[in-house]
Amino acid sequence: MRKVLVPTDFSACANNAVAFAVQSAKAIPLEITLLHSFELMGSVYTDYMGINKEFNQMQLDEISKRLYDQGAAIEKELGQPVKIKVITEALGKAILQATEENKFDLIIMGTVGAGESRNRFWSTKTGAEIGKAETPILVIPQEYQWQKPANILFATNHFEHDEAILDPIFELAGIFGAKVQVAIFTDEDDDSPYTFLDHAHTTPNYEKALKKLHPESSVSTVQLFGLEFSETLQRYIDENRIDLLVMVNYHKTLWDRFFHPSMTRQMSYHTKIPLLALPSQQEEWRQ
DSSP, X not given: OOEEEEEOOSSHXXXXXXXXXHHHHHHSOOEEEEEEEOOOOOOHXXXXXXXXXHHHHHHHHHHHHHHHHHHXXXXXXXXXXXXXXXXXXXXXXXXXXXXXXXOOSEEEEEEOOTTOOTTHXXXXXXXXXXXXXXXOEEEEETTOOOOOOSEEEEEESSOOOOHHHHHHHHHHHHHHTOEEXXXXXXXXXXXXXXXXXXXXXXXXXXXXXHHHHOTTSOXXXXXXXXXXXXXXXXXXXXXXXXXXXXXXXXXXXXXXXXHSOOHXXXXXXXXXXXXEEEEEEEEOSOO
């Protein structure tokens, strides 16, 4: 994870994600690109009269200068170049265009996090990107300040073996010398007795497999039980001083998205710590 894209609308929420990227770049080599998406205003009549064209250009000039100044300040702090991009599209399309052109390894975006109501607009956009992006997204709560992660929690109930999912987790653990904990969640209301038994049997075997695949890392597993996923997970995070949460975002059918919202996306609105959302090519019914 070396090439990083940081979308910003200059809000406090987005600025904290930028600050997190800057502090991370002081610890590990990162190539930072700041992105601002700008949706052009207009109608057939006003475009014909040239009114919106002039207004849009004024807005673009102001945004470009603001983004350039922010990039220059970061360059001065880091002592390395920072790239900037202004794309005249909605945020989702702008991120897609930027990642297709530059093959970013990671997107860092802000969210207001747990218990906040301010700037919910940007948080909603961040959550929406988790459901669409093919690039890992690191979600940073607005009040969170950067610190070296010592404990990484990978929350799943799929016993992942896909290297595309596991490698980024253990790469980060290796860079920071962090411990990796894997939490398998079992729903006390919705899961069947068979699922309880299956998780209890498979969890220790999964731990052995991970230790064999990544012998250089400290790995442990835990089975979590609860009535509500986000509350159970957040309680474990608080009690065990977890610094970084990792989850996988699975592709879903439209029907399943309606009846079974993404747990990863839900956590992006509630998390108090950074959340790394990894995309999966696999389609999953439950997650």
